[in-house]
Amino acid sequence: MNVERIGLLGGTFDPVHHGHLAIAAQAAEELRLDRVLFIPAADPPHKRKTWANYGQRVAMLEAALADDDRFSISLIEAELPAPSYTVDTLLELRKRLAGQFYFLIGADSLLELHLWHRFQDLLKLTKFIVISRPGIPLPAMRQAMERLPGNFVLLVNRLKEDISSSAIREQLRQGEKTELLDRRVMGYIEWEGLYQILSKNQQKIHA
Numbered sequence: 001m002n003v004e005r006i007g008l009l010g011g012t013f014d015p016v017h018h019g020h021l022a023i024a025a026q027a028a029e030e031l032r033l034d035r036v037l038f039i040p041a042a043d044p045p046h047k048r049k050t051w052a053n054y055g056q057r058v059a060m061l062e063a064a065l066a067d068d069d070r071f072s073i074s075l076i077e078a079e080l081p082a083p084s085y086t087v088d089t090l091l092e093l094r095k096r097l098a099g100q101f102y103f104l105i106g107a108d109s110l111l112e113l114h115l116w117h118r119f120q121d122l123l124k125l126t127k128f129i130v131i132s133r134p135g136i137p138l139p140a141m142r143q144a145m146e147r148l149p150g151n152f153v154l155l156v157n158r159l160k161e162d163i164s165s166s167a168i169r170e171q172l173r174q175g176e177k178t179e180l181l182d183r184r185v186m187g188y189i190e191w192e193g194l195y196q197i198l199s200k201n202q203q204k205i206h207a
Contacts (some may be wrong), residue, residue, distance in 0.1 A: 004099035007036035007129070010077075010086065012165070013057050014050045015189065016064045017180045019163030021071075026158055027104055027129050028070050034099075037074045038065065039089065043082035051169060052194050054078060063184035085117040090125040101126040102153075107136040110144050110152075123150035130154050134162045169195045 007027050013020065016038075024036040040057050041050075050057065058073060065071040076092055077084040090101065103126040105113070110130045113119055130141060130152055138154070145152040163180055171178050172195035181189070189195060 004035075004097075005031070005033045005102065006097065006099045007031075007033040007102045007104055008039060008090075008093070008126070009036055009104045010039040010041060010089070012050050013038065013040050013061055014052050014165050015057070015060050015168065015181060015185055015194070017163055017165060017168055017185075018182070019159060019180070021064060021068075021182075022159055023104060023131050023155075023157065024071060025068070027102070027131075027155060030155065031102060031129065031153065033070070033102060035070050035072060036104075037072055039074045039077060041084045042077040042080075043084050052192075056188075056192060056194065060185045060188055063188055064182045066184070087116075087118040087122045087125065090122065094125065102129050103127070104129045104131060106131050107133040107141050110141060111136070113144075113148060120149075123148060127151040127153065132157045172196075 007024065009020065009024055011020070020038075024038070027033055028036055038061055040054065040061060042054055052060070058075065061073050065073065074093070076096075077089055080088055080092060086103075090103070093101065105128055107130060110128075113122075113128075116122060128150060130145065132138060132141065132155065138156075141154060145154070168178055168180055172189065178186075
């Protein structure tokens with residue numbers, strides 16, 4: 001019996017963009033993943049409050065993933081106690097799903113993995129697919145993987161540009177259009193009035 005190969009891509013997805021989809025598709029193709037679960041963070045411990053709320057971020061993911069049956073959404077982090085630590089998410093996923101997990105992280109996250117909550121336990125729960133990023137040399141990534149007692153696969157990102165949700169939000173706040181979002185995601189953002197220029201009081205809440 002073949003063991004299902006499940007990719008896991010966590011993040012705030014605030015908003016989800018073409019870079020997220022491209023990484024998931026590349027990992028699925030090159031590493032023969034049966035499916036990729038997108039796991040929106042409900043209460044990320046290391047980031048400030050998200051601009052879009054959890055329901056809005058899930059709705060954007062639903063719009064973006066509608067055309068690829070390899071991709072689906074897990075709402076598990078909304079069901080677990082806050083804050084959303086990755087190790088707790090993986091422990092719960094192992095109870096619910098049978099398969100081999102492959103957790104997708106960027107090179108920047110790899111360099112900080114030893115700072116993650118219970119990282120040594122985390123390394124035993126999943127294999128990691130490390131996505132290269134501009135500005136982080138491949139030798140530095142390989143050295144980081146060698147230092148950690150886990151199972152890593154290096155995936156050289158096909159994208160030539162580094163797509164950032166924060167940069168996209170800034171474009172949208174300035175009233176600019178972007179081609180880095182699925183048209184349905186863009187339509188949802190316009191309908192909801194997300195990422196518009198904030199008042200001073202709102203800016204203080206998100207600072």
